[in-house]
Amino acid sequence: MQRKRCPTAKKGRALLVLAVLVVALQLAAVDHCRADSSLPSSSEVSNLLAQIGPVPCSDDAVVTINKVFGNNQLLVDGCYNDTGYSVFPLSGTLPSQEQTMRMCASPACTDLLSGVVLAKLPECQYQNGSARSLAETFFRIRVDLANHRTSPKPEEFSQLYNLNMLVNEVVQNATLTTTMKSQISAASIKDQMNPAEINPDVVLSDNYVFYVNNNRKASDKRTGVSPTDSGKDNMTGEEGRVMDDDVHTTVTVSADNLVEVYAYIAVVWVCMNISYFWLTHCGDPAVGTDKL
The missing domain is CATH 1.10.239.10 (Elicitin domain)
Incomplete structure (x- = not known):
């Protein structure tokens, strides 16, 4: 029995990669922000x-x-x-x-x-x-x-x-x-x-x-x-x-930067949980179909 791959899993992985990339760019912007x-x-x-x-x-x-x-x-x-x-x-x-x-x-x-x-x-x-x-x-x-x-x-x-x-x-x-x-x-x-x-x-x-x-x-x-x-x-x-x-x-970081860093970490955490939810539910019969 072969299970069809769920397209939602691909979307979840793509979203996770995109979220990590966005956070990395945002952190770089914080590091270079001077004024x-x-x-x-x-x-x-x-x-x-x-x-x-x-x-x-x-x-x-x-x-x-x-x-x-x-x-x-x-x-x-x-x-x-x-x-x-x-x-x-x-x-x-x-x-x-x-x-x-x-x-x-x-x-x-x-x-x-x-x-x-x-x-x-x-x-x-x-x-x-x-x-x-x-x-x-x-x-x-x-x-x-x-x-x-x-x-x-x-x-x-x-x-x-x-x-x-x-x-x-x-x-x-x-x-x-x-x-x-x-x-x-x-x-x-x-x-x-x-x-x-x-x-x-x-x-x-x-x-x-x-x-x-x-x-x-x-x-x-x-x-x-x-x-x-x-x-x-x-x-x-x-x-x-x-x-x-x-x-x-x-190793200190300014308070403003810490707030922004924690905000970005929270965004990553939410995106990862959403992606995990989609990935784990791809095996549900309501989502995928079985093939002999």
Whole structure:
């Protein structure tokens, strides 16, 4: 006696495969999601920056920037040796995905750019770009990498850098909004961006030399490692604060991503149960017919 194959079984298997494929694509989309849909597009940001025009650094700002990097030359060199990317003067090209990952894992880069943030530099261009926006963008990306998102491609890095620069320029000069064709809320945009959390162990001296929490020079060759090697726990428990080891070892995922992941898992579970029901009922005489 031979039983006819039930066409419903094929449909069930096809539906199951389709469900798994859809979930995989959705999870990939979650992993690559970096900004809320209400953020301005890259073209809008570029147009707004073009309306503002170049913002060169003042003479005083140039003096300060030269001190910040000149007085911490060993960190500048260490960051370059770790990544192959020049932070000061800025490289003429955007960092590759690998270079960005290396920057986020480099203690020298982390300490150097933490000091740049502490220096409270104005938003302006000098030596091929904005030192302030480079540092802040670096730390925002570092949060993404610690949450197992992929390193940004050069064009994605450029979008994040330009958005950061736009927000800073608008906050720095509120009158700019009156001359811009498109109105933006810098505060609203900033709220949607990752926090720029620096290494809390780095401190800034009066002469712009960077030190770590035990009063050791951050640019001292003898350190050669992250200030967190002093024995202090790397995990601070504060949202957005990322230490060097976190880029490699953290297994945390943001709450929003967990909700989406669980939703997709629920969809898969439902689809699998429906498919199982169809498959197990294909042997029912009401569904299939027997043939001698």
